[in-house]
Amino acid sequence: MSVMSKPDENPNTNFNKSSILPTANSNSSSNNNERSPLLPPELRPLDNYHQTQRGRCNQTLDKLSKRLRYYIPAFDWIPIYSPTDLLNDSVAGITLACLLVPQSIGYATQLAQIPAVNGLFSAAIPAIVYPLLCTGRHVSVGPEASLSLLVGHLVTQVQDHRKSHSKLSPPTDEDLARLSMAVTTLVTFQTGLISFGLGFFRLGFLDAVLSRALLRGFVTAIAVVIAIEQLVPILGLSNALKNSENQPQGHLDKLIWTIRNLNQSHRLSCLISLASVIFLVVIRIFKSSRFCQTRFPMLKYMPEILITAIISSLVTDIFDWDKQGVEVIGAIHAHQVEINVPWSGIDKSLWKDTFGTAVTLCICGLVDSIVAAKAESARFHYPISANRELVALGAANMASSFVLGDMPAYGSITRSRLNSSTGAQTPLASIITGITIIFSTYFLLDYLFFLPKCILGVVIGLVVTHLFSDLPPDLAFFWKLSGWTELALMTFTFLLTLVYDVRTGIIISAAVSLVLTVKDATRIRVRILGRDRKKETWEIIDPRKFETEENMLLNPNLPMDEVEEEIPGVLIVKIRESLSFANAGGLRERLRRLEMFGYRKRHPSDSRERDHARMIVFHLGDVEKIDPSSLQILKEIFIEYKYRGVDIWICHLQGYKKLEIFKRAGILEIVGQDQVLDDVNEVLKRSKVYDSFLGSSEQRSDSYVEERIRINHVDDNNNANGHEGNGGSGRGTRRRNGGDRDNGAEVVEVLLRDNDDYL
Incomplete structure (x- = not known):
């Protein structure tokens, strides 16, 4: 207490505290007295310092916590997970x-040409890794039919290439099997790496680049291709196809071969396929009926596909x-799965061979996954x-690639809807799905030894029907809105994929989508401004009011106070978007067309309808950003106008930064500092056209419009000849009334002295 009662006796202590501790103002001193009244005055700044540091530390921890929850969303839902949701998640995950168990086996063996166990691990590992990093609570990740088909085509191409280049020592079946597993491993790793990179660099908007019509055509073609591929196992023609001398080369070729060899179909396999189709269709219709939903609501959890697989295995x-010719999948050896680094011991040439397909798989999977996530988020209202x-x-695909032979996995719209419909509340349902698949792989797959391959073909074929479900609504929508371009693109992509191959179809589709996107990005929006007589403001002239000159003549009583008018010899344009290197290149051509034809749509070969501009005003109010490339182009345009003697004005150049950029680019030196003003009215006040334009409407009408009526009387024969030779009428003319058809026609031609578009 002696120290506290006499704090000033130690001068060294006072000196150190006053020199080291932060100084507090009067407000902070009063706050310190309230916080720590027992501390002496010289120690209270130290308490304030600790409080400040503690607050900064809390802010830093809070910021780190938010960043951690953003980059690893599992930390957002795991701490607040409710045990009451466990039952719902378990039911959805097991369902x-x-x-997924029969689907994954079918996709692996029937489409991807890899062992069944790899199809199961391709479904299990991504289902466990994906929920830890995802933001979609109900998205189901696993192998997809279209992606598996692409992998199968790649495996076949690489195997054929290896056979053709190893004629002296042809590869054995074991070598080809190892090659197929190496190919699927590499393509899965590259697909995951590309997807991860797109997300890491915030390129998730790229799914909007792809045209909906092109994707619909591609997906429909994929569905047709998968259906053609599954006809062979469904009809029991696998052995006949292997022993055929003329192997079909394309999808249509295989369809023709299947039709020609229907007499070789295995009768028992056909009966099994037919019975399973009837059973699955009847069960699905019954489950979707209102009677079942009201009387037997628990039947929605019934796994009809798994039941079909188990019953067919037992009966077989x-x-x-199997001894009567029905092909079965055989033993699935889960203990033979190899875990290794994806690029270990793999031929480097395969990286180049698989990269193109990896990009294709990423594009297809990206679209389906994002659509599924957006659909479920809109349904349950979460971002x-x-x-x-x-x-x-x-990350899920890269983790899966450490298992040799695993194929890519992405989100599915139908499985995601099933996941949410069966009660999934959190991403834990997906983790339970993955754990259940791994458990089944090690302990339950012995019971599926006698599963007929034709059943897998039926399962895949019924899954494909969902790919057709969105086609009729899209066709009706485009037809209703006269979307002939979209319909043409859809048909083009469909035929291209069907006639050639899947890879060609997706590459061409992506290329066409990219071209359309670039075309829209380079199209700059520049509009002519006119003075609205009623509002006394400068508005964008709507070309729909006067589609043609004949329409103007047919409506002589059009209210003049609703017409946006232009000033002859003066071009006032408004650039309605930011300028960049992409769209600034078309600015020069757009200005040239506006100067020649005004706001009307005309063919480039048409004659000029407007006089050369003597003055041009640039309204830059909507230009938020301008990059250096567009500034360079804008400077060149201004130099051309100056060379022609056109008076240049700039208005609505808000912001000091824009003005400074224009100054550094040398544009203000070309235009002139005094010709950069705030608005269009101020520009007209400074210019010479203000008094002549803003006078009375009668003076403007007498000054800018001259009417010359030329009445030509033509006899009936000449009129008929004129119709035969000239198509019946010329541009800018019309008949006064229908009664003059016998004696001729009065042709009214309005000539505009300074502006052909003015009325």
């Missing part, structure tokens, strides 16, 4: 696993159908991030 085993989804998908 989805019952669907009991009646020895998602496309960039976070891409990172999660990329």
Whole structure:
């Protein structure tokens, strides 16, 4: 207490505190007295310092916590997970696993040409990794039919290439199997790496680049291709196809071959396929009926596909159908799965061979996954991030690629809807799905030894029907809105994919979408401004009011106070978007067309309808950003106008930064500092056209419009000849009334002295 009662006796202590501790103002001193009244005055700044540092530390921790929850969304829902949601997530996860087990086996063996166990691990590992990083709570990730088909085509191409270049020592079946697993591993790793990179660099908007019509045509073609591929196992023609001398080269070729060899179909396989189709269709119709939903609501959890697989396996085993020619999947050896680094011991040339397909798979998977995530988020009203989804998908596929032979996995719209409909509340449902699949792979797959391959073909074929479900609504929508361009693009992509191959179809589709996007990005919006007589403001002239000169003549009583008018010899243009290197290149051509034809649509070969501009005003109010490339182009345009003697004015150049940029670019030196004003009215006040234009409407009408009526009387014969030779009428003319058809026609031609578009 002696120290506290006599704090000033130690001068060294006072000196150190006054020199080291932060100084507090009067307000902070009063706050310190309230916080720590027991501290002496010389120690209270130290308490304030600690309080400030503690507050900064809390802010830093709070910021780190927010960043961690953003980059790893699992930290957002795991701490607040409710045990009451566990039952719903478990039911949804197990239900989805019952669907994914037979689907994954079918996709792996029937489409991707890889072992069934790899199809199962391709569904399990991404289902566990993806929920930790995703923002979509209900998205189901796993192998997809279209992606598996692309992988199968790549595997076949690489195997054929290896066979053709190894004629002296042809590869064995074991070598080809190892090659196919190496190919799928590499393509899965590259697909995951590309997806992760797109999300990491915030390129999740790229799904909007792809045209909906092109994608619909491609997906429909994929569905047709998968259906053609599954006809062979469904009809039991696999052995006949292997022993055929003339192997079909394309999809249509295989369809023709299948039709020609229907007499070789395996009768028992056809009966099994037919019975399974009837069973699955009837069950699905019954489950979707109102009677079932009201009387038996629990039936929606029934896994009809798994039940079909189990029943067909048991019946095949009991009646020895495998000995009667029915093909079965056989043993699935889960313990033979190899875990290794994806690029370890793999030929480097395969990286180049698989990269193109990896990009294609990423494009297809990206679109389906983002659409599925957006659909579920809109349904349950929670936000998602496309960039976070891409990172999660990329990480899931890269993790899956450490299992040799795994194929890519992405989100599915139908499985995601099933996941949410069966009660999934959080991403834990997906983790339960993955764990259930791994458990089934190690302990339950022995019971599917006798699963007929024709059943897998039926399962895949019924899944494909969902790919057709969106086609009729899209066709009706485009037809209703006269979207002939979209319909043409859809048909083009469909035929291209069907006639050539899947890879060509997606590459051409992506290229066409990119061209259309670039075309829209380079199209700059520049409009002519006119003075609205009623509002006394400068508005964009709407070309729809006067589509043609004949329309103006047919409406002589059009209220003049609703007409936006132009000033002859003066071009007032408004650039309605930011300028960049992409769209600034078309600015020169757009200004030239506006100067020649005004706001009307005309063919480039048409004659000039306006006089050369003597004065041009640039309204830059909507130009928020200007990059150096566009400034360079704008400077060149201004130099051309100055060379022609055109008076240049700039208005609505808000902001000191814009003015400074124009000054540094040398544009103000060309235009003149005094010709950069605030608005159009101020420009007209400074210019010479103000008094002549803003007078009375009668003076403007006498000054700018001259009417010359030329009445030509032509006889009936000449009129008929004129119709035969000239198509019946010339531009800018019309008949006064229908009664003059016998004796001739009065042709009224309005000539505009200074501006052909003025009325």
